[in-house]
Amino acid sequence: MISRPGNDHFGPLLRGDIDVIAAWISRWSAGHTARQVFVIIFGAGAFGAAMGSWRAPEQAVWSAIKLPFVFVATAAGNALLNAMLAPLLGINLTIRESFAAVLMSFALAAVILGAFSPIMVFLVWNLPVSEPGVPVAAAARSVMLLTLIAVIAFAGVTANVRLLHLLRRLGGGVSAARRLLFAWLAVNLLLGTQVSWIARPFIGRVDVPVTFLEAHPLEGNFFEETGRTAAELWRHFFP
Amino acid sequence: MNENDPNSPPPIPATGVIPPNSPEPEAFRYPGGHHMGDMEADFSPGVATPREALPLGTAPDDRELIHGVAGVVEALLRCPRRVMFHLRGETRGRVTGWLLLAAVGLIAAYGVIVGSFSGGDQWWAAPLKITVGMVAAAAICLPSLYVFASLSGSRAQLGDLAGVLCGLIALIGILLIGFAPVAWLFSQSTNSLVVMGCLHLAFWGVAVRFGLRFLSEAVTHFDVRSGSGLWTWGIIFILVSLQMTTALRPLIGTAPTLLPTEKKFFTAHWSDSFNAPRR
Numbered sequence: 001m002i003s004r005p006g007n008d009h010f011g012p013l014l015r016g017d018i019d020v021i022a023a024w025i026s027r028w029s030a031g032h033t034a035r036q037v038f039v040i041i042f043g044a045g046a047f048g049a050a051m052g053s054w055r056a057p058e059q060a061v062w063s064a065i066k067l068p069f070v071f072v073a074t075a076a077g078n079a080l081l082n083a084m085l086a087p088l089l090g091i092n093l094t095i096r097e098s099f100a101a102v103l104m105s106f107a108l109a110a111v112i113l114g115a116f117s118p119i120m121v122f123l124v125w126n127l128p129v130s131e132p133g134v135p136v137a138a139a140a141r142s143v144m145l146l147t148l149i150a151v152i153a154f155a156g157v158t159a160n161v162r163l164l165h166l167l168r169r170l171g172g173g174v175s176a177a178r179r180l181l182f183a184w185l186a187v188n189l190l191l192g193t194q195v196s197w198i199a200r201p202f203i204g205r206v207d208v209p210v211t212f213l214e215a216h217p218l219e220g221n222f223f224e225e226t227g228r229t230a231a232e233l234w235r236h237f238f239p
Numbered sequence: 240m241n242e243n244d245p246n247s248p249p250p251i252p253a254t255g256v257i258p259p260n261s262p263e264p265e266a267f268r269y270p271g272g273h274h275m276g277d278m279e280a281d282f283s284p285g286v287a288t289p290r291e292a293l294p295l296g297t298a299p300d301d302r303e304l305i306h307g308v309a310g311v312v313e314a315l316l317r318c319p320r321r322v323m324f325h326l327r328g329e330t331r332g333r334v335t336g337w338l339l340l341a342a343v344g345l346i347a348a349y350g351v352i353v354g355s356f357s358g359g360d361q362w363w364a365a366p367l368k369i370t371v372g373m374v375a376a377a378a379i380c381l382p383s384l385y386v387f388a389s390l391s392g393s394r395a396q397l398g399d400l401a402g403v404l405c406g407l408i409a410l411i412g413i414l415l416i417g418f419a420p421v422a423w424l425f426s427q428s429t430n431s432l433v434v435m436g437c438l439h440l441a442f443w444g445v446a447v448r449f450g451l452r453f454l455s456e457a458v459t460h461f462d463v464r465s466g467s468g469l470w471t472w473g474i475i476f477i478l479v480s481l482q483m484t485t486a487l488r489p490l491i492g493t494a495p496t497l498l499p500t501e502k503k504f505f506t507a508h509w510s511d512s513f514n515a516p517r518r
Contacts, residue, residue, distance in 0.1 A: 011396070014389030115382035122379050122479060126486055128502045158390060 009035060013108045016162045018169045021104060025170070028100045036107040037072060043107075043114030044068040048202060050120035051148050054127060054141070055204030062212050066199045071106045074192040075099065078184075085183045090176030091167060101170070102184065105163040112155035123147060142233040144203060149226065160185060193222035295324040295460050305330075308344070311337040315410050315453070323457045326402035335398075338405035339374075345412030346370045352419045356426040356435055357493050364497060365490055372483040373411070377404050380476045387472040392464035403457040407450040414446035432492045433513060439491070447477060481505045 012020040024032060045064040052063030082102055083095035093101070127140040160181060167177035196202070198217045204210055295301055301324045305314050311334060314321045325334045350366025357365075381404055385397050395403075425438055451473045458469060484490060485505040487498065503511075 010385075011389055011394065014386060015392055015394070112386050115386040118379040118382060119475065119479065122482070122486075126482055126502055126504065 043110030046117040047113035091172035109159040335402035342409040349415040387468035391468040395461035
C-alpha cells in the first residue's frame with residue numbers, strides 16, 4: 001500500500017483512525033483548534049451556501065456564515081458542560097480533551113456536509129424557482145428542507161459513531177463511552193438546534209425578503225418547525 | 240508448503256499495491272530470477288490466489304506500461320488492473336488525463352448517435368450535453384465518493400479517486416460505443432421518443448453496471464473494509480446522472496430552447512414523456 005505523507009487531515013477523521021486521532025488529542029494545541037475550526041468553516045460553509053442558494057445568492061452568503069457559526073457556538077457553548085459530564089459518566093477527560101473530541105466530531109460532520117454540497121447545489125438547480133404564490137415552490141422548499149435534514153442527520157450519526165470509538169479508546173469501557181456519547185448528544189442537540197433556530201433563516205421563504213436574521217429570532221423552536229414542514233409536505237402529496 | 244521449493248507460489252500480502260516505479264519485490268521473485276509470469280503455469284489450482292485478490296503490481300501484466308488514449312481503452316477492457324495500478328504514484332496524472340480524454344471522446348461519439356434521431360441542432364447539441372452532463376455528474380459526486388470511500392476505510396486520496404472516477408466514465412463511454420451501431424439502427428427505424436429513450440437508458444444502465452464494478456474493484460485496493468458505502472454512493476451517482484438527463488433535456492427529441500425552461504425531477508419528466516402524444 002502506498003501511503004503518501006502530507007497534510008491529510010480528513011482521511012484519519014473519516015476513516016476513524018483512532019490511534020491518529022487520540023494522538024492529536026493528547027498533544028492538542030491552538031493550532032489543532034484552528035485547523036478544525038477552518039475545516040468547519042469550509043465544509044459547513046459550503047453546505048450552507050448550497051442550501052441558501054435556493055432562495056437567493058445573498059441568502060447563500062448568509063447561510064455560509066451562519067451554519068459554521070452554529071457548529072462552533074455549540075461546541076464552545078457546551079464545552080464546560082461536556083467536560084463535567086465526562087468524569088461523572090465514567091471517562092476521565094479534561095476540558096481540553098472533551099472539547100477537542102467534540103470539535104473533531106463536528107469537523108468530521110462538516111467534511112461530510114461539504115462533500116455533499118455539490119449534490120445539494122445540483123438539487124437546488126433542479127428545484128422549481130422560488131416565486132411567491134406558486135404552490136410548487138412551497139413543495140420544493142419542503143423537499144429541500146427535508147433533504148438537508150437527512151444529509152445533516154447522516155453526517156451527525158457518522159460523526160457520533162466515530163466519536164463513540166474515540167471515547168472507547170480514551171478509556172472507561174464500552175458502556176461508559178455510550179453513556180457519555182448519549183449525554184453529549186442530548187446537550188449538543190438541545191443547544192445546537194436552538195442556536196440554529198435563532199440563526200434562521202438558512203433557506204429562506206419565497207414570501208419573505210432575504211434577511212440575515214428573522215425579525216423575532218427567539219419565537220418558536222426547531223422541533224415545531226420540522227413537524228410543521230413534514231405536515232405541509234404530507235398534505236401536498238396526499239391531499 | 241515448503242517455502243524453499245521453487246514450485247511453491249510466493250508469499251503474497253493480503254491487500255495493497257506495489258508502487259509503479261518500484262522494482263519487482265524480491266518476495267515475488269522465484270529463485271533463479273524468474274518472474275511470476277514465467278512460472279504462472281506452475282501454480283497449483285488448489286492454492287492459486289484469485290487474480291482479483293492479488294495486490295496490484297503482483298499479477299504478471301499489472302506493470303505493463305500504458306501508452307496514450309488507445310492504450311488506456313485497451314487496458315480498461317482487457318486488463319483493468321493495469322489501469323488501477325497505474326492510477327497511483329507518478330503515472331497517476333497522465334493516466335487520469337488519458338482516461339478523461341477517452342471518456343470525453345467516446346461519450347461525445349455516442350452522443351452523435353443519440354443526436355442522429357432528431358438531426359438538426361441535435362447533431363451537435365446532444366453530444367455536447369451528454370458529454371458535459373456525464374463529466375459534471377462525476378465531478379459533482381467526486382467529493383461524496385471520497386467521503387464514502389474513507390468511511391469504508393479506504394486510504395485513497397481525492398486525486399486517486401478522481402482517476403478511478405475517470406476510469407468509470409471512460410468504461411461507460413467504451414461500452415456505449417459498443418452499443419452505438421445497435422442504437423443507430425434503432426434510431427433510424429423508429430419514430431418513438433419513448434422507445435429510443437428506454438433503449439439508451441438500457442444501454443447506459445449496462446455500461447454503468449460495469450463501470451461501477453471497475454470502481455468497486457479499484458477502490459477495494461485502497462484497504463476498503465466494507466462495500467456498503469460504495470454501493471450507497473453508486474445509487475447517488477445513478478440518481479445524479481439520471482437527473483442530469485432531465486436537467487439538460489432535450490437529448491433525443493427537439494424543443495424550442497436548447498435547455499429546459501421548466502425544472503422537473505426525472506421521474507416527472509419520464510412520466511410526462513410516456514403520457515405525451517406519440518411522435
